[in-house]
Amino acid sequence: MDKARKKTGLLQKTSRIFVMLSFLLMCCSTVVLYFYVRHILQQEIEEELYAITDRIETSLQQGEAPYSMPPVIEVVEAAATGQKILRDTLLYDDTQGKMELFRELVSFRTAGNRTYRITVRDYVLESQKILAAIIFSYVLIIALVFILLFYLNRAGNAYLWRPFFETLEKIGNFSLIDKEPLKLQDPDIREFSQLNKQVKTLTEKVRDDYRNLKQFTEDVSHELQTPLSIIQMKVDNIINSAPLSDEQYKQLTSIQKDIKRVTQMNKGLTLLTKIENNQFNLVREIDLSEMIRDKIADFEGLSNDKIELVCRDTLVVKMDYHLAEILCNNLISNAIKHCSDTGNIRVETTFLTLTVINPGDRAIVHADQVFERFYRENNSVRSTGLGLAIVKKICDLYQFDIAYAFVKNMHVFTVTVPGDPVLLSVKTPKAKL
């Protein structure tokens, strides 16, 4: 089955079914009505034809002379009796001057000792007109009724399903990070009320689990700090206490390195939780270009790669100062970590974008996962696997767009700040200076 099958709205679907059913019903009933009315009309004509024939026979038997009134009545003496014939026939009607369709009854009757062939005719057209009129008015009325019903039905459905749609919308907007629990109405329809109750229970549970998990991460991170400190100090003390062999020293410093890594990971995880909890609100205007210039100076001497700042325009953003630092820091340190030996790192700022470019040997295999926590392309570079996840979190918090691309052997990370006319106007005089 095609997975991406087009979905129809509930109201649309019910309306569509209603239209289809009513159309079918209308067609069937019209056909039935047509045949029924036609049958009745025909019977009526035939009855009339028989009645006239009978009357003529009676008048002939009373000795009156046979009289004709073509094309409606024709009485002629016949040599012998024959079969009664009932049929439709086309005849020239001289009163109207054109060919007309008649219903014709030919019967043979005897009066005295003579046999007469009596032909009685009636206009069919008339009954057809009546039939058409009846069918037309029927279709008109029923169509009007159906259209009326259609709108009433739709409005009724919309009213009936409203609590459902409200719930659906609320669930759609539900976010684990929200401080408030999901607020749902209690509708008077039992099923919807049940649905809301279940959804409430479910989301509450999910929120609880999420909170617990977050709390757990926070607690673990926090509780780890003390034992880590103890290990670290003991290692420091061992290094300084007794003469060690080079091998022992190497192992001890390797422990130091790993402690550092766990510490960094802890810090990263705590930071992620804090960003989620929205605990950074020292929001102010920050000149990111300026900040990056400082950061590059900080990184001086830490790597062989030259970091070049191309400041096309000053990039001023409104965000928490500490988070801005982390954002710049993580982007640049990521570039340093994954920079191939050839070429320099380039950081560019424009009015609305911050781009960090570093040369790389090959594109990231799972580019879509690059911002996920603990995603590592390979294990050759020691990293916490949190740097870019934190960058993404910060960007999400401020609705910045972050994108990764691999262009001409360059890893390109671009942060795009949503255009804010207020900021732009603030910035313009600055750019002139």
Place this chain on the structure above:
Amino acid sequence: MKVLIAEDELSLRESVAAYLRKEGYVCEVAADYDEASYRLSLYTYDIVVLDINLVTGSGIDVLKALKASGEHGTAVVIISANNALDDKLEGLDLGADDYLTKPFHLAELNSRMRAVLRRRKFDGGHVLNFNEISVDTAARQVWVEAKEIILTRKEYDLLLFFMTNKNRVLSKEIIAEHLWGDNSDLADNFDFIYVHVNNLRKKMTGAGAKYIRTAYGSGYKFMDD
């Protein structure tokens, strides 16, 4: 130099105390909030190493009480398991002199404490001497005998770190963390520390101060013969 170490974790307390005693401090310890408050109310210290999360109370409260008592001569270095910026800002706002996040290296703590003490002694306290080397920490200038040595920012930081942690083996990890903090993991694959130390060593040796030794192949030690 009299130090009070207020830390509830026994191992940490003892390690810090042992290290600082070797550095020539007179150390007293407090295991919880009450003991810390008690000692601070009775005695005067030059510097307090204060843990924020004391079992029976907050180090922040100890700090508040200390500042309220008018003991402005006592410097405070906060150590905390919380990397919370709020704590840091609150601590510094309340008059703490520095803030260290656990886990930290003892050499780092020592270096911070020395810096705090230097800053607090206005009258000439900013000059650090070691044999023929003198460092003016206010002007960031280094002199060997009467000759000024021009150092880069990192080399200067490195020399100061060495001088405050004499006779200690300083691994490249500790040095990297001192110089670059959280970004020091970037130095993992590279021997940048080696480059910086070597440059510093060349400059110092050129002026006749040969105190930077290699220890265990990849660590360093600043020592007199």
